[in-house]
Amino acid sequence: MRLKTENPKPKTLHLPPKTRTFADYSLSMNLTEQIQAGLAAALQQEFGIEISPAELLLQPTKKEFEGFYTFVCFPYAKQLKKSPVEIGTKLGEYLTAHVPAVSAFNVVQGFLNLSIADEIWLELFAGILNDEQFGQGAAKDVKVMVEYSSPNTNKPLHLGHLRNNFLGYSVAEILKMSGYEVMKTNVINNRGIHICKSMLAYRLFGHGETPESSGIKGDHLAGKYYVAFDKAYKEQVSELVAAGMEKEKAEKEAPLMKEAEAMLIQWEQGDPEVLALWNTMNNWVYAGFDETYRRMGVNFDKIYYESDTYLLGKDIIEEGLEKGVFYRRPDNSVWIDLTADGLDEKLVLRSNGTSVYMTQDLGLADLKAHDFPMQKSVYVVGNEQDYHFKVLFLIMQKLGRPYAAGLYHLSYGMVDLPSGKMKSREGTVVDADDLMQEMKETAEAMTRELGKIDGFTTEEADALYHNLAMGALKYFLLKVDPKKRMLFNPQESVDFQGNTGPYIQYNHARICSILRKAAQLGVEPAAPASAALQPAERDLIFTLSQFPLRVEDAAAQYSPSLIAQYAYDLAKTYSQFFSEVPIFAEEDPALKQFRVALSQKVAEVIRRAMGLLGVTVPERM
C-alpha cells in the first residue's frame, strides 16, 4: 500500500544536472544568447581568451541593483590577472557598444549588471502577447506516467493524502505543459488485511448500517468500522496481557486478529459471502472517494485496483531467478542481495510462495509499461518509502527493463501538525473532507466580512467560496518544496493575505475588473513599437518572459513549488504596477492600450500558472 495509514517527504534520486541559467527558453532565449555571444566576443577581443557562449552564465540582477542580467566576473580575475571590476567595466563597455539590446551597465564589485533597452522589452512583450499558448512547451514525444493518490479503502482520506493528491495532479499538469504526454494513474489498494478489519468489525457491530441509512459518506463509514476494530482489538489484547500473556504474543493471538486473518484467506479463496461484503463496502468507499476527488479537483486517466494486480510479479520472480538476479533460500523464499549496492538483502517472495509488497510492485511496473509504453514513470509516494523504491528501481535495472532509467520516486515529506505526527489510531488525523469544508466556511466568512459578494448569485458565491478555499489550501501545500517536511496548523496555517493563493486570485480578479472597464471604454489591448517604460512595466515584462523557463524547471525537478513561487512573484509584481502606474488616467492612447495588454497577459499567465497548481482563479472577488 502506497500510503501507510499514518503519514506521508523527499529525496533527490536523479534530478537532471543543472546546467542552465534562469533564462534559456523561448522568447527570452534570444536575449540571453545575444548577451552571451556578446560576452564571448568581448572576452576574445578585449582579453584574448576563448570561452564558449553557453558557459558564460547570466543570473538575474538582484532587486536592489540597476539592471536585469548579471555576469559574475570573479572567476576570470585570476586567469586574466586583472581585477574583477576592470574586467566588468571592459566587458560592459564592449556590450553597450556592440550588442543593441544592452542599453547600459554598471559594475559593483565584480558584478556586471546589464540594462536592457525599452525597445527590446517591447519587442519581447509583443512576442509574448501574440503567443496564444505562451508557456506551452513543444511536444517532446516522451510519455510519462504519474501515479498518485493510491489510497487504501479502509478509511477516508486525510491531510497527508491532500499533499499527495495536489502534488500528483500538479506535477502531471506541469509535465503536460512542458510538452510531455502524460498518463495519470491511481492504484487503489482495495484488498488486504486492512479492509478485512473494517469488514469484520462491520459484520460484528454494523447491524446492516449503510451510507443511506446512516447518512455517513461511504469512506467514512468504512473508516468508522476500522476504528471500531482497532478499539475492540486493543481491548482483547489488554485482557490477554492482564491474563498474563506477553504483549507481543497477545497481539498475534487476539481472536479478532485471528478472525481478520481468516477472512483474508477466505477472500483469497473466493468465499462468496466475504466477496459480497468486500464488494459492498468497497463500493461505498469508491463512491466516497469519487466525491472527495471531485471536491479536490483531481482526476485520473487510468485506475488500477490492487485486487487485479496483487498476483502479478510472480513470473518476474522466475525471470529473476533464471537471470541470477534473485536467489532461493532453503526454505523456498526468494531474495535479492543488494549489499554490493550498499543496501541489504531483500525478500521478494515468501517461503509459502505468496507475494509481498515488492512482488506486486514488480508486476505492476511491467503492467504499467505494457499499458502505456512510457519513458518516465513517476511515483508520488511519501518519503517513508524511500527504501522500497530504491530497491524496486534497482531490481528493475538489474532485470534490464528498458524503462528502468526513467523511474522516479517523487518522495515528499510528511505533513506535521503542531501536536506532532498524525496518527490515525490516536485520532489526531485531519480529515480531508472536514478540512475542505472548514476552509470553505472560513472563505465565506472572510468574503462576507469584506462585503465582496454584492451582485453574486447564490451559485456564484458558493463557487467563489469553494475556489478561494481550495486556492488557499492547495497553494499552502504546494508552495513548499515537495521534498521537505512541512508543518500545518489547522487554526492558523491557511491565510488569505500575503503569500497565499487568495492573494494571487485577488490580483487576477482585479485585472479582470480592469479588462471589463477597458472593454467598456473600447480600449483595445496592443503593444506599441516604442515607448518609454516605467520600471514596474519592465519588471512585469521580464517576469512574464520567465514563465516558460519556470515551467521547464518545474517539470525537470517535479516541483510545483517553483510554479507557486512564480505565480506569487508575478502577482506581486503586478500589484506594484497596479498601485504605481495609472491605466485609464493615462493620456497617451498607445500607452493606455499597452497597459491594458500587459494586464491582460498577466491575468492569462496567472490563470495558467495557477491552473498548473489545480487552482481556479475568479473573475470577481
Next chain:
RNA sequence: GGUCUCAUAGCUCAACCGGAUAGAGCAACUGCCUUCUAAGCAGUAGGUUGCAGGUUCGAGUCCUGCUGGGAUCACCA
C-alpha cells in the same frame, strides 16, 4: 546500532550547477482608500543560517566531526 534525511527572523517558508548587504509572508509598529477592487501598496523593526573545523577570491550551499529532530532497516503494506 547501520543507512538515509532535515536544522535559515518569534512563526511558516525562499535563496537558481558556490556569488553582491541571506529574501518573502504572518505576527508587531508607521503611513496611504472623494481617483482602475485596501484580500492591497509603501515603510520600520527582526539573523553569528544548530555547533566546531576545513576547501575557496567567495560557503546557508561543498567536505569532516559534533548536537538535536525525522524516516527506514518485517516472510506488514
